[in-house]
Amino acid sequence: xxxxxxxxxxxxxxxxxxxxxxxxxxxxxxxxxxxxxxxxxxxxxxxxxxxxxxxxxxxxxxxxxxxxxxxxxxxxxxxxxxxxxxxxxxxxxxxxxxxxxxxxxxxxxxxxxxxxxxxxxxxxxxxxxxxxxxxxxxxxxxxxxxxxxxxxxxxxxxxxxxxxxxxxxxxxxxxxxxxxxxxxxxxxxxxxxxxxxxxxxxxxxxxxxxxxxxxxxxxxxxxxxxxxxxxxxxxxxxxxxxxxxxxxxxxxxxxxxxxxxxxxxxxxxxxxxxxxxxxxxxxxxxxxxxxxxxxxxxxxxxxxxxxxxxx
Amino acid sequence: xxxxxxxxxxxxxxxxxxxxxxxxxxxxxxxxxxxxxxxxxxxxxxxxxxxxxxxxxxxxxxxxxxxxxxxxxxxxxxxxxxxxxxxxxxxxxxxxxxxxxxxxxxxxxxxxxxxxxxxxxxxxxxxxxxxxxxxxxxxxxxxxxxxxxxxxxxxxxxxxxxxxxxxxxxxxxxxxxxxxxxxxxxxxxxxxxxxxxxxxxxxxxxxxxxxxxxxxxxxxxxxxxxxxxxxxxxxxxxxxxxxxxxxxx
Ligand SMILES: Cc1cc2nc3c(=O)[nH]c(=O)nc-3n(C[C@H](O)[C@H](O)[C@H](O)COP(=O)(O)OP(=O)(O)OC[C@H]3O[C@@H](n4cnc5c(N)ncnc54)[C@H](O)[C@@H]3O)c2cc1C
Ligand SMILES: Cc1cc2nc3c(=O)[nH]c(=O)nc-3n(C[C@H](O)[C@H](O)[C@H](O)COP(=O)(O)OP(=O)(O)OC[C@H]3O[C@@H](n4cnc5c(N)ncnc54)[C@H](O)[C@@H]3O)c2cc1C
Numbered sequence: 001x002x003x004x005x006x007x008x009x010x011x012x013x014x015x016x017x018x019x020x021x022x023x024x025x026x027x028x029x030x031x032x033x034x035x036x037x038x039x040x041x042x043x044x045x046x047x048x049x050x051x052x053x054x055x056x057x058x059x060x061x062x063x064x065x066x067x068x069x070x071x072x073x074x075x076x077x078x079x080x081x082x083x084x085x086x087x088x089x090x091x092x093x094x095x096x097x098x099x100x101x102x103x104x105x106x107x108x109x110x111x112x113x114x115x116x117x118x119x120x121x122x123x124x125x126x127x128x129x130x131x132x133x134x135x136x137x138x139x140x141x142x143x144x145x146x147x148x149x150x151x152x153x154x155x156x157x158x159x160x161x162x163x164x165x166x167x168x169x170x171x172x173x174x175x176x177x178x179x180x181x182x183x184x185x186x187x188x189x190x191x192x193x194x195x196x197x198x199x200x201x202x203x204x205x206x207x208x209x210x211x212x213x214x215x216x217x218x219x220x221x222x223x224x225x226x227x228x229x230x231x232x233x234x235x236x237x238x239x240x241x242x243x244x245x246x247x248x249x250x251x252x253x254x255x256x257x258x259x260x261x262x263x264x265x266x267x268x269x270x271x272x273x274x275x276x277x278x279x280x281x282x283x284x285x286x287x288x289x290x291x292x293x294x295x296x297x298x299x300x301x302x303x304x305x306x307x308x309x310x311x
Numbered sequence: 312x313x314x315x316x317x318x319x320x321x322x323x324x325x326x327x328x329x330x331x332x333x334x335x336x337x338x339x340x341x342x343x344x345x346x347x348x349x350x351x352x353x354x355x356x357x358x359x360x361x362x363x364x365x366x367x368x369x370x371x372x373x374x375x376x377x378x379x380x381x382x383x384x385x386x387x388x389x390x391x392x393x394x395x396x397x398x399x400x401x402x403x404x405x406x407x408x409x410x411x412x413x414x415x416x417x418x419x420x421x422x423x424x425x426x427x428x429x430x431x432x433x434x435x436x437x438x439x440x441x442x443x444x445x446x447x448x449x450x451x452x453x454x455x456x457x458x459x460x461x462x463x464x465x466x467x468x469x470x471x472x473x474x475x476x477x478x479x480x481x482x483x484x485x486x487x488x489x490x491x492x493x494x495x496x497x498x499x500x501x502x503x504x505x506x507x508x509x510x511x512x513x514x515x516x517x518x519x520x521x522x523x524x525x526x527x528x529x530x531x532x533x534x535x536x537x538x539x540x541x542x543x544x545x546x547x548x549x550x551x552x553x554x555x556x557x558x559x560x
Contacts, residue, residue: 100438101443109405110435112436127337128432131337132337137526138526140525178478179476180470180472180474182473183472230490237488244349252559272557273553281542292541
């Protein structure tokens with residue numbers, strides 16, 4: 001039976017993590033279809049069709065799908081579900097919102113944040129902030145799975161899948177979209193950036209984050225933060241890296257003024273190279289850092305910014 | 312309207328997790344247990360609604376072994392009015408918890424259910440959304456702000472790109488994110504008072520819910536460890552290592 005990947009998109013292209021989801025899905029079975037639901041989602045559907053390994057794209061047009069409300073999208077997925085062995089979504093804020101609703105409507109369990117596909121019914125997923133890895137087996141006939149994008153490589157391009165139009169299921173009338181307050185940034189998106197510069201409570205103010213911005217811009221890096229920095233209002237919520245924020249795994253993660261609480265480590269310890277800048281040589285962040293430098297960040301960061309070449 | 316909040320008993324977030332030697336799970340014997348931090352936020356939000364006259368009664372729900380009474384007592388000490396424990400020693404997965412919650416909702420008819428966005432043990436992030444699905448209700452997940460008025464709620468949600476505002480019909484399920492509020496501590500007099508507040512104990516069978524797990528845990532293992540790195544003395548040395556050893560800049 002085929003596998004359905006449910007794609008989030010912005011109307012023009014599907015999110016980058018959809019291609020990771022397609023790669024994960026193709027490890028569960030062979031025939032991968034992608035659902036692109038939206039209002040004027042034609043371009044996004046084409047972008048899904050171009051992902052290698054996609055056999056077919058289903059485009060569902062309905063005004064109700066414009067803003068990805070779970071109450072409206074879930075019934076559409078449920079209607080399609082009987083034709084599929086697996087429903088797969090990336091474990092981002094869209095997938096986490098919709099997949100459990102779909103699973104419950106189908107009366108099946110959901111597997112959250114799979115990091116490895118062992119076999120079509122068996123997955124590895126982190127629990128306890130990544131301090132334990134559980135291998136779990138689903139006994140349900142339809143498996144609803146969210147996958148952690150950083151653990152699956154991105155799929156290649158060059159796909160030429162056909163786009164099939166399917167009807168929408170209409171609005172459930174339970175919820176409506178009012179508006180968004182999105183952080184504007186020219187920098188690479190946190191979860192897909194090759195380099196991430198991240199700041200914690202040690203920065204002491206939002207104003208001081210400008211210093212990290214200068215470093216990030218020179219490195220072509222995305223910007224992240226600890227929960228403490230977000231709670232203190234230094235930076236917006238979408239910067240939070242960790243167990244209950246975003247999971248990142250860049251080539252280089254630079255933790256600045258971050259102590260390294262397990263909840264923070266859960267979101268970045270799969271980075272290839274980790275650098276820690278902290279004035280406390282006992283800070284737990286040094287236990288996971290490849291390169292640590294003990295000292296005052298207010299002195300080290302400007303020096304580092306001056307020393308690296310502009311990308 | 313009544314507000315129902317879910318409070319889960321989990322290993323305290325400060326405890327260092329140990330995987331059992333036989334790989335069947337994590338060590339829970341003699342480990343400090345607490346209320347899931349996101350559920351403290353849920354209780355706080357419900358209490359604030361009551362203080363503003365938006366809620367008439369706050370009911371704290373938990374499912375699990377007898378010791379979950381302590382978690383409910385914590386909610387009562389914060390100010391919840393009464394508790395409901397669905398007592399079972401069986402392993403409970405999110406779908407089962409959602410079904411138990413639904414059975415209690417059918418009985419109690421709350422206007423709003425508030426749960427944590429995720430429990431910090433199993434990290435599933437499912438229960439609230441599943442409950443909303445089973446009830447056919449709307450869902451306001453990852454709430455950063457909640458404003459309830461006239462049969463609907465405005466919810467500011469924490470999403471990948473920042474914040475999003477939605478309007479949902481009541482009754483509804485809300486799941487809490489970290490910035491929704493700062494939960495209060497229970498005062499000593501309130502801890503004393505909580506001892507007299509009622510906790511109803513129910514069995515899953517009595518609610519007609521089959522809690523049998525759908526997912527089998529085959530094994531639980533330690534994650535791969537990172538090998539400790541080195542400390543460098545100067546920025547120049549750091550840049551050299553990043554360029555020539557790690558090759559990342
Ligand atoms: C339910 C729950 C969920 C959580 N989820 C997350 C999550 O997703 N992500 C997350 O990050 N946290 C999370 N936390 C919080 C986590 O436990 C820590 O509190 C948080 O990560 C600490 O942030 P920090 O390292 O910035 O602050 P601190 O722990 O206060 O560390 C600040 C560091 O800065 C250093 N410093 C200070 N001044 C300087 C200076 N001038 N130069 C150099 N170094 C300096 C200090 O030595 C210290 O090590 C969660 C907690 C709970 C209970
Ligand atoms: C290897 C392994 C073995 C386990 N063994 C057992 C076992 O033997 N016995 C056992 O009881 N559990 C056991 N568990 C835990 C159990 O699987 C989880 O409680 C369940 O999967 C729910 O996931 P969650 O709490 O992460 O859900 P989430 O969806 O993350 O929870 C979100 C919210 O739902 C509410 N909620 C969830 N569960 C409850 C609850 N029980 N009571 C009140 N509110 C709740 C809370 O508001 C919580 O914040 C085990 C887990 C693992 C990984």
